[in-house]
Amino acid sequence: xxxxxxTPKFRVLKTGQSMTLLCAQDMNHEYMYWYRQDPGxxxxxxxxxxxxxxxxxxxxxxxxxxxxxKKQNFLLGLESAAPSQTSVYFCASNAGTGSYEQYxxxxxRLTVT
Amino acid sequence: xxxxxxSPEALRLQEGESSSLNCSxxxxGLRGLFWYRQDPGxxxxxxxxLYSAGEEKEKERLKATLxxxxxxxxxxxxxxxxxATYLCAVRASGGYNKLxxxxxTRLAVHP
Numbered sequence: 709x710x711x712x713x714x715t716p717k718f719r720v721l722k723t724g725q726s727m728t729l730l731c732a733q734d735m736n737h738e739y740m741y742w743y744r745q746d747p748g749x750x751x752x753x754x755x756x757x758x759x760x761x762x763x764x765x766x767x768x769x770x771x772x773x774x775x776x777x778k779k780q781n782f783l784l785g786l787e788s789a790a791p792s793q794t795s796v797y798f799c800a801s802n803a804g805t806g807s808y809e810q811y812x813x814x815x816x817r818l819t820v821t
Numbered sequence: 822x823x824x825x826x827x828s829p830e831a832l833r834l835q836e837g838e839s840s841s842l843n844c845s846x847x848x849x850g851l852r853g854l855f856w857y858r859q860d861p862g863x864x865x866x867x868x869x870x871l872y873s874a875g876e877e878k879e880k881e882r883l884k885a886t887l888x889x890x891x892x893x894x895x896x897x898x899x900x901x902x903x904x905a906t907y908l909c910a911v912r913a914s915g916g917y918n919k920l921x922x923x924x925x926t927r928l929a930v931h932p
Binding site for chain 1: 825852853855857862863864865866867870908910912917918919920922923924925
């Protein structure tokens with residue numbers, strides 16, 4: 709099992725450009741999450757999904773959109789990138805019931821200039 | 822509001838020098854406290870889950886303990902390969918297994 713995978717690993721954008729980050733999991737997990745990690749601030753939840761076709765806002769959702777068209781995939785979109793969105797983005801998944809730990813992908817380092 | 826605070830921010834140890842990392846939390850009804858290890862440039866790796874005061878979990882040189890207000894990650898006779906950032910998180914109120922993370926403790930173990 710690959711677990712949770714993320715593409716791309718690195719990306720540099722200019723202000724105003726758009727991009728989509730892809731997360732895939734092969735554990736048949738119901739719940740999926742997108743976080744950003746900034747120095748000294750810990751992981752902060754952007755959006756999450758509790759099943760195929762559902763999405764919900766987390767702690768810092770502004771400037772991001774998400775979609776979960778298939779159970780195994782969770783996409784994070786930036787419609788008009790801003791320098792404040794320079795960060796490391798992590799996707800995670802969780803079984804949903806009876807097991808509460810989240811399993812993380814390797815991350816995407818995004819720089820917006 | 823659910824909150825997690827970790828201390829110290831950074832810790833430098835000599836190989837074999839045991840120590841503890843602290844995670845204090847404020848949450849309305851603890852429904853799980855989690856410890857993760859994160860190596861540079863990688864995603865967090867799950868270590869332990871604790872659910873109730875007095876509970877302990879062990880893995881190699883690591884032992885996690887839980888009280889009603891805080892958790893400790895004890896590192897016994899650490900080795901350089903234990904160098905990493907250790908993250909603590911609590912399961913948030915509001916369902917959907919959301920986690921609230923602390924900022925982490927950066928541990929460096931020198932030979």
